[in-house]
Each structure stands twice: as structure tokens, then as C-alpha cells.
Amino acid sequence: MDIKQIDKQYIANTYARFNVCLTGGKGSILLDEKGKEYIDLGTGIAVNSFGIGDEVWKNAVIAQLDKIQHTSNLYYSEPCALLAQKLCEKTGMKKVFFSNSGAEANECAIKTARKYGADNKGKEYYTIITLKNSFHGRTITTLSATGQDVFHEHFTPMTDGFVHATPNDFAEMETLVKTHKCCGVFMELVQGEGGVMALNKEYVKAVAKLCEKENMLLMIDEVQTGNGRTGALYAYMQYGITPDVITTAKGLGGGLPIGATMLGERVQDLFTPGLNGTTFGGNPVCASGALSIIERLDEKFLEEVRQKSEYIFSQLKNARGVKSVSGMGLMIGVETEKDATQIVNECMEKGVLVIKAKHKVRLLPALNIPFKQLQQAIEILKEVIEK
Numbered sequence: 001m002d003i004k005q006i007d008k009q010y011i012a013n014t015y016a017r018f019n020v021c022l023t024g025g026k027g028s029i030l031l032d033e034k035g036k037e038y039i040d041l042g043t044g045i046a047v048n049s050f051g052i053g054d055e056v057w058k059n060a061v062i063a064q065l066d067k068i069q070h071t072s073n074l075y076y077s078e079p080c081a082l083l084a085q086k087l088c089e090k091t092g093m094k095k096v097f098f099s100n101s102g103a104e105a106n107e108c109a110i111k112t113a114r115k116y117g118a119d120n121k122g123k124e125y126y127t128i129i130t131l132k133n134s135f136h137g138r139t140i141t142t143l144s145a146t147g148q149d150v151f152h153e154h155f156t157p158m159t160d161g162f163v164h165a166t167p168n169d170f171a172e173m174e175t176l177v178k179t180h181k182c183c184g185v186f187m188e189l190v191q192g193e194g195g196v197m198a199l200n201k202e203y204v205k206a207v208a209k210l211c212e213k214e215n216m217l218l219m220i221d222e223v224q225t226g227n228g229r230t231g232a233l234y235a236y237m238q239y240g241i242t243p244d245v246i247t248t249a250k251g252l253g254g255g256l257p258i259g260a261t262m263l264g265e266r267v268q269d270l271f272t273p274g275l276n277g278t279t280f281g282g283n284p285v286c287a288s289g290a291l292s293i294i295e296r297l298d299e300k301f302l303e304e305v306r307q308k309s310e311y312i313f314s315q316l317k318n319a320r321g322v323k324s325v326s327g328m329g330l331m332i333g334v335e336t337e338k339d340a341t342q343i344v345n346e347c348m349e350k351g352v353l354v355i356k357a358k359h360k361v362r363l364l365p366a367l368n369i370p371f372k373q374l375q376q377a378i379e380i381l382k383e384v385i386e387k
């Protein structure tokens with residue numbers, strides 16, 4: 001049975017896969033079909049927050065599987081309610097809409113902003129400002145929000161009502177607000193797919209103030225930056241702002257699909273029954289796993305995440321062959337003299353899995369990666385970059 005051949009024949013040709021079939025692992029160690037071991041610095045794109053087969057997460061998931069695997073949203077369900085409560089208590093947000101992915105969480109944010117605009121400013125106030133180089137998902141509307149033309153090609157017409165601003169250019173943002181009828185700003189604080197670029201704090205604070213002044217929603221896409229990834233529970237907490245809407249997904253479920261759109265005070269009562277919905281969203285198994293993740297992201301744990309981050313930055317910043325290191329927490333982009341694809345392949349050869357973001361090598365290790373394994377992986381990465 002040649003899995004790679006079957007995959008090539010039967011899976012839609014949307015992915016350029018690496019020549020590896022992953023079959024198992026534990027923590028930050030992955031195994032391929034030949035039994036080769038890898039130290040994982042990619043976590044399935046910031047999803048496996050506590051690595052492979054984490055015991056606490058697995059027990060939470062299995063315990064729920066033993067009770068009931070799905071209820072639909074026609075009935076009350078404990079894991080979903082407790083997860084929403086925990087998220088609100090930890091962020092100060094007021095209500096949560098659960099879905100299954102980042103794109104869906106973002107769709108809900110976009111609906112929120114449009115209804116907010118219509119309710120409070122007038123029907124024509126539907127434009128949302130997003131940033132150039134952003135990534136917000138693959139549905140037609142989240143693609144439209146995504147400020148990269150390459151993603152729009154082949155799929156026009158895009159959904160109306162998005163304009164794209166240059167990151168960190170506040171004057172341009174002000175101009176766009178004056179020239180369009182806007183209901184909100186939607187942005188990543190660290191652009192992940194765009195090359196792991198953190199926005200500067202003064203800019204973000206100024207945008208937050210502008211939103212307040214112009215009665216627009218400040219919406220933060222924390223699909224990738226959320227859930228401890230940047231060294232805070234959510235990245236916005238390091239920017240001194242209070243968003244009206246926060247979306248998250250990826251690391252929230254620890255490996256199972258879940259998306260969340262958190263609604264702040266100004267929009268907590270915006271939705272009424274029937275205005276949004278999903279069959280799978282808030283699935284009890286996914287929610288139980290997610291709750292076990294969020295419960296463990298306390299200050300002490302996040303301090304360890306920040307220490308590991310400092311270690312990586314200090315190791316790579318002045319290393320030979322490295323042009324720059326960007327990002328926050330355990331979401332790191334490394335710009336290298338050598339081609340990034342070549343680095344990814346050579347690292348794989350040597351038993352370390354890293355991924356790419358644009359022309360950079362991207363590191364997204366498990367938040368609980370043992371320091372020794374991290375050290376080992378970074379040594380190998382440095383060797384590969386330098387040669």
C-alpha cells in the first residue's frame with residue numbers, strides 16, 4: 001500500500017506535500033512511516049499546542065467521547081458552555097460564538113461588523129479595513145479580507161466591502177476611514193502567513209483610538225497568535241488595547257477543529273437566534289480538549305513560553321547566515337541568506353520539522369516543548385542555515 005501514490009491519485013491537488021507521511025509521535029517528537037524521528041517545530045501550523053498525544057488533553061477528549069460526541073446546537077452542552085465561560089473570564093470579552101475553523105470564526109467577525117455598522121451608522125457603512133499582506137482564511141469572503149492579490153486570482157468576483165491598508169502606516173488608515181464608509185478594522189497583530197511580522201505598538205494603539213472615535217469595531221484575528229502562542233494568552237494583551245471582537249482557532253483545540261469569535265461589550269447583544277449558526281461548532285469533544293488547553297495557560301506557563309522565545313531569538317539573531325529574526329513568543333520568522341525551502345528540506349533530512357512563511361523559515365514549536373529538545377533542534381537549524 002503506497003499512501004503517497006493513493007494520495008496523489010485521490011486527493012484534490014491543492015497541496016504541495018513534503019515527501020513524508022507522519023504516522024505518530026509523542027510530545028514534540030514525530031514519527032514517519034519508516035520510523036524516523038523528528039523534533040517538531042511546526043505543530044501542524046500552530047495547532048498542536050501541547051504537542052502530540054498530550055495526556056491531559058487526551059484524557060479530556062476521551063472522557064467526553066465516552067459521554068457524547070455531538071449534540072447539535074439545538075441543545076445545551078456542558079463543555080461548550082464551560083469553555084465560553086473560561087474564555088470570557090480570561091479575556092474580559094462577554095460572549096462567544098463557536099465554529100470549526102479560523103475562516104469561519106472570521107466570517108462571524110465580518111458579519112458582526114456589518115451588522116454593527118448597519119445598526120449604528122447606516123446600511124451603507126459596511127466597509128471593513130484589513131491590512132496588506134494579511135491572511136484571514138480561504139472562504140470567498142475571508143479571502144476578500146485577505147490583503148494579498150495572489151489569493152484572489154482565479155476566484156473573482158470577491159466579496160465587496162474590504163479595503164486594504166499598509167501595515168504600520170497610520171496616515172493611510174486615517175485616509176481610508178475618511179474616504180470609505182467603515183464599520184470596522186480587522187487585523188492580525190503578528191502577520192503569520194505574511195511572514196511573521198509583528199505590528200508596531202504605537203500604530204496598533206492609534207488604530208484602536210481611531211476606531212473608538214469613528215464608532216468602528218476593533219477586530220483582532222488571533223487565529224494563529226492566540227492561545228499562548230505569542231507568550232501571552234492572546235497577543236492583544238501585549239498591545240494595551242481592548243478589542244471589540246477577537247477571533248481564534250488553530251491552537252485553541254490542541255489538535256481538534258474549533259474556532260471561536262469572542263464578542264466584547266459593544267457587540268455582546270448584536271446576535272439574536274437565527275442570525276448565525278453551525279452544525280458542528282462548539283462540538284463537545286473539541287470543546288473539552290480546548291478547555292483543558294486554556295486552563296493550563298496560566299502566567300507561570302506563559303513565562304516559560306517567553307523564556308523559550310528569548311532563547312530562540314538569542315540563538316538565531318546573530319547566527320551566521322541569518323539576516324533577521326521576527327515575531328513574538330513561539331511564533332518566529334527567520335530570514336536567511338540561504339533559500340528557505342532548501343533549509344526546510346535539509347532540516348527534515350536531519351530530523352527537524354520547520355515550515356515556511358513567504359521567504360522565511362517559520363518556527364511554531366509546541367508551547368510545552370522540553371528545553372532540551374528545543375536546544376537540539378535549534379542547533380541543527382543553525383548548522384543548516386550556516387552551511
Ligand SMILES: *Cc1c(COP(=O)(O)O)cnc(C)c1O
Nearest residue numbers: 101102103135136137192223224
Ligand atoms: C490559519 C489562519 C486563518 C484560517 O484558519 P483556517 O482554520 O485554516 O480556516 C485565518 N487567520 C489567520 C491569522 C490564520 O493564521
